[in-house]
Structure formats: structure tokens, C-alpha cells
Amino acid sequence: MHDTSVLIAEDDPLVLDILVRICKEMFADIVVRDSGSEAMRALELRSFDLLITDLRMPGESGLTLLAESRRRAPTRPTLLISGYADEDVVGEARRLGAEVLHKPFGANVLRQAIRTLCPDLPG
Secondary structure (H helix, E strand, O other), rough: OOOOOEEEEEEOHHHHHHHHHHHHHHHOOOEEOOOHHHHHHHHHHOOOOEEEEEEOOOOOOOHHHHHHHHOOOOOOOEEEEEEOOOOHHHHHHHOOOEEEEEEEHHHHHHHHHHHHOOOOOOO
């Protein structure tokens, strides 16, 4: 299997379920954290090929996590997902180099967003 990893930071079990199901198709290693603080610790311990983060969750926000990810790995692809993102938040996320996906979204939209961010994934 391909040797790729993704860190998913999401506190909503329903959203997390679709994220994990789709990521299992594309990534060998999936690390899940349900708070921004726990995801921040995961970033401190190792590197990931993709970061998928919710905007609003316990602990650090998705924007804070995105900024820290950029500091550690400036070219790491990042997907910020949110049901609440206003134009300022979307603009800031894009300024930091993330793609933004608005909830609700379906499996095909998620797959396409990941493939756009990580075009070298197998399959």
C-alpha cells in the first residue's frame, strides 16, 4: 500500500465518519484527533502528507492549527472544513494556503478536494 499519512482534526462523529471512510481509500496511515489541542500535539510529534481540520472544535481552532502546520511544513496540503466559515475566515484560511470545504459535503466532493490537494496519490 502507498505510504502516505493524513491527520484529521474533527469533533463531529458524523463528519469524522465520512472523512475516515474516504481517507482509507487513499492513505495508508490515518491519525484522528477530536480537538485542536490534540491535533497540535500530533503535529509536534510527526509529519503528515495532508492535514484535514475542522474550523471550530474544542481547544485550538482550525485556523490556529493551520497556522502551526504552515510554520512546521510550509507546503503541507491542508483542507479546512466548516459549516460556519464567514468570508473573513475563508479569506484567512486561503491566505494561509488551505482549501476550504463547506459542510455539508458529500463523499465525491471530499474525494475531489483531496485529489486536488494531493494529486500524486495512487488510484
